[in-house]
Amino acid sequence: MHRRIATATTAVTAALVLLVTAGLGGAASSAGRGHALATAGGPAPSDPLDPLTADEIQTAFTVIEQSRRLAHGTFFPIVRLDEPSKTAGAWTPTASFGRRAFANVFDRGANTLYEAVVDLKTKQLVSWTPRPGAQPAVYLSEYGAADAAVHAYAPFRKAMRDRGLDPDDVYVDVWAPGDAPSSAPAGTRLLRALAFYRGTLPNPYDRPVEGIVVTVDMNHNKVVDFVDSGIRPVSTAMSGNAESERTDLKPLVVTQPDGPSFRIDGRGVVWQNWHFRVDYSPRDGLVLHRIGYEQNGVVRPIIYRLALSEIYVPYGIDDPNWTWRSAFDVGEYNLGQFAVAQETNVDVPGNAVFFDGVLAGDTGTAGGSYSLPHAVAMYERDGGSLWQRTDPTTFERDARFARELVVKAAYFIGNYTYEEEFVFHQDGSIDVHVNATGSVLAQGINTAADGNRYGTVVGPNIAAPNHQHFVNFRIDFDVDGVDNRVLEENTASAPNAAGNAFVTEETELETEQARDASPATNRNWVIESASKVNALGKPTAYELEPGDTGAPYSSPAFPALQRAPFAKHPFWVTLAKDPEQYAAGDYPNQAAAGGGGLSAYSSSENVDGKDVVIWYTLALTHHPRVEDYPVMPTETIGFRIVPDGFFDGNPALDVPK
Numbered sequence: 001m002h003r004r005i006a007t008a009t010t011a012v013t014a015a016l017v018l019l020v021t022a023g024l025g026g027a028a029s030s031a032g033r034g035h036a037l038a039t040a041g042g043p044a045p046s047d048p049l050d051p052l053t054a055d056e057i058q059t060a061f062t063v064i065e066q067s068r069r070l071a072h073g074t075f076f077p078i079v080r081l082d083e084p085s086k087t088a089g090a091w092t093p094t095a096s097f098g099r100r101a102f103a104n105v106f107d108r109g110a111n112t113l114y115e116a117v118v119d120l121k122t123k124q125l126v127s128w129t130p131r132p133g134a135q136p137a138v139y140l141s142e143y144g145a146a147d148a149a150v151h152a153y154a155p156f157r158k159a160m161r162d163r164g165l166d167p168d169d170v171y172v173d174v175w176a177p178g179d180a181p182s183s184a185p186a187g188t189r190l191l192r193a194l195a196f197y198r199g200t201l202p203n204p205y206d207r208p209v210e211g212i213v214v215t216v217d218m219n220h221n222k223v224v225d226f227v228d229s230g231i232r233p234v235s236t237a238m239s240g241n242a243e244s245e246r247t248d249l250k251p252l253v254v255t256q257p258d259g260p261s262f263r264i265d266g267r268g269v270v271w272q273n274w275h276f277r278v279d280y281s282p283r284d285g286l287v288l289h290r291i292g293y294e295q296n297g298v299v300r301p302i303i304y305r306l307a308l309s310e311i312y313v314p315y316g317i318d319d320p321n322w323t324w325r326s327a328f329d330v331g332e333y334n335l336g337q338f339a340v341a342q343e344t345n346v347d348v349p350g351n352a353v354f355f356d357g358v359l360a361g362d363t364g365t366a367g368g369s370y371s372l373p374h375a376v377a378m379y380e381r382d383g384g385s386l387w388q389r390t391d392p393t394t395f396e397r398d399a400r401f402a403r404e405l406v407v408k409a410a411y412f413i414g415n416y417t418y419e420e421e422f423v424f425h426q427d428g429s430i431d432v433h434v435n436a437t438g439s440v441l442a443q444g445i446n447t448a449a450d451g452n453r454y455g456t457v458v459g460p461n462i463a464a465p466n467h468q469h470f471v472n473f474r475i476d477f478d479v480d481g482v483d484n485r486v487l488e489e490n491t492a493s494a495p496n497a498a499g500n501a502f503v504t505e506e507t508e509l510e511t512e513q514a515r516d517a518s519p520a521t522n523r524n525w526v527i528e529s530a531s532k533v534n535a536l537g538k539p540t541a542y543e544l545e546p547g548d549t550g551a552p553y554s555s556p557a558f559p560a561l562q563r564a565p566f567a568k569h570p571f572w573v574t575l576a577k578d579p580e581q582y583a584a585g586d587y588p589n590q591a592a593a594g595g596g597g598l599s600a601y602s603s604s605e606n607v608d609g610k611d612v613v614i615w616y617t618l619a620l621t622h623h624p625r626v627e628d629y630p631v632m633p634t635e636t637i638g639f640r641i642v643p644d645g646f647f648d649g650n651p652a653l654d655v656p657k
Contacts, residue, residue, distance in 0.1 A: 046266050047091070047267065047268070048084045048098075049081070049083065049084070049277060049279055049289050049290075050081075050266070050279070051081055051279055051280050051281070052079065052080065052358070054368070054371075056099065056101060056120050057360045057368075058368065060103055061079070061360070062123075062365055063118045063123050064103060064105060064118060064125060065364055065365060068105075068116075068125070071109060071110065072109070073107070073109045074105060074364075075105075075108060075362045076105060076360060076363070077136035077138075077362060078104045078137065079103045079104075079359075080101070080103075080282050081101065082102040083578075084097070086304060086476070086578065087578075099119075099121055100117055100118060100120060100126070101118045102115065103116045103117075104136045104137075108189070108218065111187065111189055112132070113130070113131045114129060114131065115128075133187065134586070134587040135189055135589045135591075136587065136589065137331060137332055137589055138174070138332060138333050138589070139362040140337070140361065140362050141363065142191060143174050145218065145221055146172070146191045146193055147174065147193075149216050149223055150214045150216065151167060153214065153223045153226070156212070156214055156223070156226065159228045160209070162231060163234055165197060165236075169197060170195050170196065170197060172193045172195060173195070173414060175192045175194065175325070175327070176191065176192075176332040176333070176590070177190040177191060177215065177324070177590060178192065178325060179324055179559040180192070180215075180320075180323070182215050182225050184225070188217050189217070189218045189590070190215055190217060190224075191215070191218055192324070193214040194208070194212065195214075196208055197234055201236075203239060203439060203631075205414075205415035205440075205441065205442060206235070206462070206630045207237075208462070210232040210234075210321075210443060210444025210445070211227075211321065211444070212227065213225075213321050214227075227320075232444040232445060232446055232461065233444060233446065233460075235459075239630040253350065254350050254351045254381075256380070260351065260379075260380055261380060261403070262378070269378070269407075270294075271424065272403075272405070272426050273293050273295070273651070274291070274292075274293060274294075274405070275290065275291070275294060275299045276288050276289065276291040278376055278378065278407060280336065280357040280372070280375055280376065282334050282336045282337045282360070283330060283331075283336050283582075284308055284330070285308055285335055285336035285339065285411060286307065286376055286409035286420060287307040288303070288306045288407065288422060289304065289306075291303040291430075295647075300480055301478040301479070301480065302478065302542060302646075303478060304476040305475075305476040306422070306476070307474060308335070308471070308472075308473055308474075309330065309472045309474040309566075309581070309583045309615065310328060310331055310470075310472045310566065310588075311327070311418065311469060311470070311471050311472070312327070312329075312470040312472075312560070312564040312566070312584065313326065313327045313469050313470075314468055314552070314554055314561065315441070315465050316454060316465065316466040316553060316554065317455065318454060319454075322443075326558075326560030326564075328564070328584055328589070329413050329418070331584050331585070331587065331588035332588060333413060335411050335413060335418075337359050339372045339375040339409060339411055340410040341372070341373050341374045342410060347377065347408075349379055349381065351379050351380065352378065352379035353378055353379065354373070354376065355378070356372060356374065356375060357376070358370070358372065359372060375409060376407065377406075377407075377408045378406065378407050378408070379405075380405055380406075381404050381406060382401075382402075383401075383402030383404040383426075385401070385402060386400040386401060386402030386426060387399070387427075387650065388400070399657075400656075401657070402425070402652075404423050404425055406422070407421070407422045407423075408420070408421045410435075415438050416436070416437075417436075417438040418435070418436060419434070419435035419436075420432075420434055421433040421435070426655050427650065427651060427652040428642070428646065428647060428652075429642040429643065431639075432473060432547075432638050432639050432641070434618055434636070434637050435634045435635070435636050436632070437631070437632050438631070439630065439631060439632065440458065440464035440628050440629055441464070441465070441467075442629070443455065443462070443465055445457070445461055450463065451463025455624060458624060458628065459629055459630070468552065468567075468619060468621050469619065469620040470550075470566065470567040470617050470618070471618040471620075471637070472566040472616070472618075473617075474613060475544075475615070477527045477542065477613070479528060479540060479542050480646075481529060481531060482610075483529065484609070484610070484611070485510075485528055485530050485607070485609055485612075486526070486527055486528075486612055486614070487506045487507065487508050487509070487526040488524075489505070489522075489523065489525070490521035490523050491505075491521050491522040492505055506526075509525075509607070510606060510607065511604045511606055512573060512574045512575060512604055513573060514568070514569035514571065514598070514602060515570075516570065516571075523546070524543055524545050525543065525544045525614070526544075527541060527542050527543075527612065527614065528540065528541035528542075528644075530608075530609035531609075534647070534648050536648075538645045540645055540646045541645045542641055542642065542644060542646055543641070543642050543643075544616060544639065544641055545639060546570065546616070546639055547637060547638045548618050548619060548637035548639075550620070550621045552568065553621075562594040563594070563597075564583075564588075565583070565597055566583035566615060566617045567617060569617075570616060570618075570619070571614070571615070571616055571617075572601075572602060572614070573614055573615075574601045574602055574612070574613050574615070575605055575607055575610060575612065575613070576611040576613045577601070580601045580613070583615055583617075584596065584597040584598075598615060616639060618637045620637050622635075
């Protein structure tokens with residue numbers, strides 16, 4: 001289930017528009033309700049964590065271009081806020097603050113990456129750091145450049161004609177290169193391309209042109225490797241669209257005549273004693289900062305920063321044309337730039353409000369920035385039963401109906417769409433959900449025997465290979481402050497005469513380390529304050545209740561798995577360090593196998609009573625079903641963050657009827 005979007009032009013403005021309309025269904029008329037090029041600078045930042053404005057992006061471009069004589073063919077794969085250090089101290093609304101931008105600057109011709117940091121207030125370049133050997137994520141202009149190189153390549157065009165296809169009717173899907181070998185010199189920046197029949201039909205991912213893989217040298221915009229492993233049938237028929245729609249659904253209207261119960265101040269939100277910020281990054285996507293809960297006029301901190309860190313998707317099919325397809329959707333593609341412009345009564349209910357975003361183009365001042373309307377949605381919804389009880393003698397019931405606050409973003413990443421939802425509850429808990437939908441990454445086959453061994457035959461001459469999704473979240477806990485400790489809880493039988501007893505055994509995780517899930521012992525993890533206690537004298541704490549997990553089924557020696565240490569163990573604890581933000585490291589694209597990300601962060605340092613970060617990985621092992629084709633019904637995985645002695649009792653007792 002994946003992949004990339006290729007545009008038909010190398011002009012960055014056109015590329016941005018095409019990327020957007022592709023994500024909204026491909027109709028040109030969709031552009032008006034989707035992502036439009038930014039024309040205004042946006043409001044001035046009011047908080048150090050505010051995402052960059054269009055004006056600040058332009059300032060960063062100007063400073064870098066004027067400070068360095070950039071070669072022709074230099075691109076900006078990412079420009080984002082250089083988040084202030086967590087250790088910089090508390091900030092108040094009346095305090096002044098600095099602002100810095102971080103940028104990747106990639107000299108394509110020299111195949112050299114630099115990291116630049118710009119002071120946006122003094123308009124000075126404060127650092128310029130070469131990153132030899134590192135490759136940035138695929139940037140927007142490359143999709144169109146790779147598409148043009150592939151379509152101009154004579155063997156590719158012949159291969160399409162050999163299959164009875166007009167090469168110009170074929171959609172080229174551009175991927176990071178993975179770990180497959182290439183004839184290009186070591187270190188060359190590469191992309192790989194797959195082929196799908198589009199013609200005038202929507203949803204090209206339903207019609208794979210199997211057997212074709214094209215490798216493009218992006219430093220020189222030329223094809224360096226071409227694989228044609230043989231002709232298989234190619235569907236040219238319509239798929240993925242209902243011939244008729246049901247007519248028996250009555251309207252379901254969600255209204256709040258008095259408005260929502262939350263308050264928004266800039267990007268800050270207050271709802272049912274919860275306080276948090278809704279921020280956005282072109283790499284992480286939706287980021288929540290400063291999550292806390294107010295009691296007696298004081299906001300008690302719980303989590304400083306919560307965001308998606310990485311998604312690793314390996315395909316489990318024994319075919320050389322597939323073994324390299326192990327995507328890192330965050331680190332290889334900067335997932336946040338592919339935000340879906342969410343629509344009421346389509347993605348979210350009618351009572352939703354939205355937070356917009358603004359992101360940098362990749363060509364500097366010439367390209368400017370573009371907006372992400374409706375990148376984040378927020379809304380209240382029915383939460384079912386909150387609590388209830390019945391008096392045993394009077395039979396009088398005391399019950400409350402729950403309400404939830406959902407903060408949601410969605411990202412289209414080639415044939416796949418991911419949604420992430422952070423659900424705040426009135427009882428002090430937070431649910432983290434990841435929804436997966438879109439089109440399966442289809443395989444063209446000759447016979448059912450070709451597709452059933454490593455997947456499922458889902459249509460005539462179409463199979464969907466088995467694969468896994470490993471989704472990692474970075475959670476910087478600050479439970480009643482930064483001095484925390486981490487406990488692992490396991491349930492075990494306790495010998496007794498009746499044979500019925502069992503206990504919870506707690507073990508402190510005193511050093512940085514990884515841990516596995518254990519459903520047999522009901523394993524979970526507690527993050528507790530090292531200095532604050534509740535009314536019972538116990539440390540105040542929050543608990544991470546593991547949800548959907550799974551083990552990788554590839555060999556431990558599989559190169560992509562070695563670059564994805566977070567997939568090997570679902571739970572990791574490390575010290576909080578500003579540079580350590582991504583579970584697969586800063587630059588997983590074309591990185592050497594092993595040694596990066598959590599493998600480097602987890603060095604057995606002592607974490608007892610210190611500022612800790614938890615990394616938790618959800619896993620979805622997808623054995624496709626026939627019903628997953630041509631469009632996969634949404635599947636949800638998730639985990640919970642719940643209070644465990646943080647309060648002195650049920651914090652939802654005061655919720656009114």
